[in-house]
Amino acid sequence: MTESTRESTRDRLVSAAYDLFDERGYDATTVEAVAERAGVGRTTFFRAFRSKDDVVLPDHAAVLARVAARLDAVAATAPPAAVATGVVEAAHLVLAHYLAEGDRARARYRLTRTVPALRQREVAGLQAYQRLFREFFRGRVGDGEAGEVRAEVLAAGVVTAHNHVLRRWLRTEEVGSSETTAALDRALADVLRLFAPAPGGGARVVVLEADGDVDDVVREVRAALEP
Amino acid sequence: MTESTRESTRDRLVSAAYDLFDERGYDATTVEAVAERAGVGRTTFFRAFRSKDDVVLPDHAAVLARVAARLDAVAATAPPAAVATGVVEAAHLVLAHYLAEGDRARARYRLTRTVPALRQREVAGLQAYQRLFREFFRGRVGDGEAGEVRAEVLAAGVVTAHNHVLRRWLRTEEVGSSETTAALDRALADVLRLFAPAPGGGARVVVLEADGDVDDVVREVRAALEP
């Protein structure tokens, strides 16, 4: 059988699975029932998907690979601005995929909310993204043990912020895509700013908010830096 | 009563499981074999543990409850210093549990590294901690949508930093407990400092590193704050 028809059976299996999960629920739906509705045998299902829950997240690997490719495109010596751009654009890749999916993404969200096995599966998927970003940040946010921790924490922050915005979109139906994109940018900027290296290179200072007097802030900085 | 029956059935099952997992591997060990070595029936195993992988993380729920209790002890109006202390002490509870476990914790680490199902289970456990810290930080690190994101990102940072230090201890055998405790404090301070509100209340400034001249830093702060 050719490649195109193999893909179509895969798609038919996904559609059949989502339909049945919606009708009877995840646990009450057997793999055999999904295969039967898709018009294939049970064996074919397990050839297309490694497990029953794999059919719920069919293109996780593909999106992950696209994110990895976008991050790989950033040179090791890239300046901070290019690093930030790479992160933001990688995040946009994921968001764009969800926005394109539309209703199916929302159906999956409902499933992962209610079925513990699928929730675990989804969290494991997030972990894969986090590992990607951790490797990406390694060496870019400091050296030594502190740098390692910072890279991992930053990666967790990026993934968490993205996931937060994504969940917000999935939860509420009236939020537009442009609004969601803007919210993602804001959230990512909030996270990335925390770890932004200072232009001078000697010290790293982050100003989160500046409602008070500037002199107070300066005094505070001096107190923190001078022994 | 003999020595073996004085130990609770649950503990006997855990020991039998870890022994067999070490001898034959996780997948090659059946629940029936574990129950048989523990001297009980298969039904009793499933009465003590909800699933096969539950026996690998037997006191996850207990440690989680202790952490929750420690965080609950922090008043909603507690000052930032008390908030930070609560977080650090809660993290120390988890670390202390691992240090007390010793070899079993290392055996579990090896298992979670090699068996995919157990790795998924472990990250799901981390998610539970993260949810706890998220609720704890909610309302303490800002209001509105930005505050929500920040609470979740901060929770992810705390859990990630803790997990990083913990994994480092699990990986290398020569690291002492006091050294690990110090590393945990450092890592948590690094994370918490990012979100620490300024004492003055008007501005928030974070000094991550200060290798350069103090005047340079001050100039930088002024440049960032003054429009």
Added chain:
DNA sequence: GCCGTCATGGTACGCAGTACCGATGACCGA
């Protein structure tokens, strides 16, 4: 037309997890 090659589907099996039920034994009041 004949023969590899590969996707398919069917069969059988192991094992996790659940439901049910009878047996055992501890505890307690009479």
Added chain:
DNA sequence: TCGGTCATCGGTACTGCGTACCATGACGGC
């Protein structure tokens, strides 16, 4: 001491996921 009650245990049977194996048929090269 006896009998009743109740909880815990172990055994049995069942569903369903996931895997291994094998026969079949379609396709393409020779």
